[in-house]
Amino acid sequence: MSGSLAGAEKAGQPVPLAILCGSGAFPLEVAAKAAEAGRAPFLIGIVGSTDAAIEAYPHVWLRMGEVGKLFAALKELSIRDIVLVGAMTRPELTDLRLDWGAVRRAADLARLFRKGDNGLLVGLAAILEGEGVRVVGAHEVAPQLLAPMGPLGSRAPSAEDEADIALAAELLAALSRFDMGQGAVVAGERVLAVEAAEGTDAMLARVAEMRANGRLRLKGPAGVLVKTPKAGQELRLDMPAIGFNTVAGAARASVRGIAVAAGRVLVAERTRCVREADAAGLFIAGFGR
Amino acid sequence: MSGSLAGAEKAGQPVPLAILCGSGAFPLEVAAKAAEAGRAPFLIGIVGSTDAAIEAYPHVWLRMGEVGKLFAALKELSIRDIVLVGAMTRPELTDLRLDWGAVRRAADLARLFRKGDNGLLVGLAAILEGEGVRVVGAHEVAPQLLAPMGPLGSRAPSAEDEADIALAAELLAALSRFDMGQGAVVAGERVLAVEAAEGTDAMLARVAEMRANGRLRLKGPAGVLVKTPKAGQELRLDMPAIGFNTVAGAARASVRGIAVAAGRVLVAERTRCVREADAAGLFIAGFGR
Numbered sequence: 001m002s003g004s005l006a007g008a009e010k011a012g013q014p015v016p017l018a019i020l021c022g023s024g025a026f027p028l029e030v031a032a033k034a035a036e037a038g039r040a041p042f043l044i045g046i047v048g049s050t051d052a053a054i055e056a057y058p059h060v061w062l063r064m065g066e067v068g069k070l071f072a073a074l075k076e077l078s079i080r081d082i083v084l085v086g087a088m089t090r091p092e093l094t095d096l097r098l099d100w101g102a103v104r105r106a107a108d109l110a111r112l113f114r115k116g117d118n119g120l121l122v123g124l125a126a127i128l129e130g131e132g133v134r135v136v137g138a139h140e141v142a143p144q145l146l147a148p149m150g151p152l153g154s155r156a157p158s159a160e161d162e163a164d165i166a167l168a169a170e171l172l173a174a175l176s177r178f179d180m181g182q183g184a185v186v187a188g189e190r191v192l193a194v195e196a197a198e199g200t201d202a203m204l205a206r207v208a209e210m211r212a213n214g215r216l217r218l219k220g221p222a223g224v225l226v227k228t229p230k231a232g233q234e235l236r237l238d239m240p241a242i243g244f245n246t247v248a249g250a251a252r253a254s255v256r257g258i259a260v261a262a263g264r265v266l267v268a269e270r271t272r273c274v275r276e277a278d279a280a281g282l283f284i285a286g287f288g289r
Numbered sequence: 290m291s292g293s294l295a296g297a298e299k300a301g302q303p304v305p306l307a308i309l310c311g312s313g314a315f316p317l318e319v320a321a322k323a324a325e326a327g328r329a330p331f332l333i334g335i336v337g338s339t340d341a342a343i344e345a346y347p348h349v350w351l352r353m354g355e356v357g358k359l360f361a362a363l364k365e366l367s368i369r370d371i372v373l374v375g376a377m378t379r380p381e382l383t384d385l386r387l388d389w390g391a392v393r394r395a396a397d398l399a400r401l402f403r404k405g406d407n408g409l410l411v412g413l414a415a416i417l418e419g420e421g422v423r424v425v426g427a428h429e430v431a432p433q434l435l436a437p438m439g440p441l442g443s444r445a446p447s448a449e450d451e452a453d454i455a456l457a458a459e460l461l462a463a464l465s466r467f468d469m470g471q472g473a474v475v476a477g478e479r480v481l482a483v484e485a486a487e488g489t490d491a492m493l494a495r496v497a498e499m500r501a502n503g504r505l506r507l508k509g510p511a512g513v514l515v516k517t518p519k520a521g522q523e524l525r526l527d528m529p530a531i532g533f534n535t536v537a538g539a540a541r542a543s544v545r546g547i548a549v550a551a552g553r554v555l556v557a558e559r560t561r562c563v564r565e566a567d568a569a570g571l572f573i574a575g576f577g578r
């Protein structure tokens with residue numbers, strides 16, 4: 001907690017925390033954990049992306065590009081901290097509904113559209129911080145969401161799984177500097193799939209399809225889904241995450257388990273994930289560098 | 290042409306050439322070009338994989354694993370050279386119909402199943418060469434199939450396309466040592482898709498799908514499909530190739546063009562590919578290192 005917030009804490013006021021919510025249920029879980037930790041969540045929904053369930057909390061809806069409206073809301077509520085949570089569809093510049101606050105920052109916004117997803121978020125964070133809003137990581141307000149070292153459920157990786165995990169981790173490290181996906185599926189030290197713009201769920205669906213159509217002729221559960229951050233990735237902004245969808249997709253792809261970089265990947269809905277993984281015979285495990 | 294074949298050539302006899310045919314029409318094109326160059330093609334079909342059109346040439350059908358039958362045919366016809374052409378589904382060891390010739394080479398065959406696709410082909414070539422059969426590249430018997438430097442059709446890459454090509458080439462170089470796919474789609478210096486076990490056609494279908502479902506919000510044609518061999522790839526065995534399917538898939542994915550490593554990627558059905566690319570407004574171009 002920064003010094004600037006100490007006054008509010010001393011006065012017994014919950015310190016407000018803005019959560020800019022991408023799609024999915026994860027922003028709500030972060031809000032719940034942050035509330036448990038004594039923060040007062042204020043949720044910012046993106047029209048067309050964010051789940052309407054955010055309306056259970058104090059909230060505001062914005063359209064992509066309504067940057068002025070965002071800053072006005074933060075200022076009105078004296079919010080100094082913001083978390084960016086969940087997937088955001090990368091918009092085309094011409095799709096944005098730019099308000100005056102956005103036009104004033106047009107040069108900064110234009111720069112966001114030159115690079116990959118990481119560039120988009122880093123640029124957005126720079127704009128926020130340029131206005132005196134501190135961008136904090138979901139894991140900073142809710143560290144209990146981070147994957148720990150070792151197995152989470154009742155199964156653990158075998159020695160062969162460990163070899164697949166090591167190869168996938170090496171592959172993902174080699175891909176780091178290309179600002180792209182953070183996942184791969186490796187089976188028997190063979191790379192079956194690499195994630196780029198399609199995301200982890202679509203990559204797992206592809207593995208399931210290759211098994212179903214005979215392109216991959218594997219008997220029984222095979223391979224591991226591995227997720228890591230990019231080297232040097234700004235974890236405050238864009239920490240990789242797994243959740244129930246990931247476990248369900250991994251089960252459909254008939255992998256043996258899911259391995260994530262311990263302390264550097266978020267696990268959404270952990271209880272539900274572990275129950276599903278145990279039922280499907282999958283391991284979920286955190287691994288070290 | 291090796292010294293050992295000079296006698297047969299001098300005598301005016303066409304020198305026989307075995308072509309182990311994977312799926313698709315490309316093995317037949319290699320057979321036709323080799324026949325033009327004065328060789329006598331003998332086609333080897335894999336039951337369940339190879340197109341029945343190989344029966345236009347002298348041929349034999351084998352099941353996966355009938356290694357003894359393969360060597361018997363080569364010996365009977367005094368065939369010293371073999372080309373391996375077209376995609377082969379990687380079989381499970383237990384799916385193989387092993388004959389006595391295979392059992393005798395069981396230890397060698399078992400080694401083939403430990404690694405990626407490249408390992409499979411390298412191992413197969415080693416077994417063939419261990420029996421005195423020389424494995425030659427499709428580009429050695431039909432060099433006119435190699436992509437030349439520069440544009441093949443009426444369009445050429447723009448400066449922005451060149452930047453995407455350079456980034457993709459760098460990415461594929463970084464992936465080389467993982468014995469996996471040889472293709473990527475990059476648009477505006479963002480990596481949209483990386484090929485692993487699914488193959489180029491499936492990767493292009495994924496890009497088309499991401500555009501259709503809004504995951505990728507790109508206006509108009511965007512990005513380049515880039516294909517290169519792996520660094521140190523055994524080009525005799527497993528040279529990357531593009532063909533009509535690739536062009537049709539690239540058109541559906543609305544990329545701006547296809548770039549391949551000049552002199553290191555084969556172009557099947559070039560006339561048809563160029564006509565289709567021109568009609569779809571795509572470039573096809575060879576690029577240097």
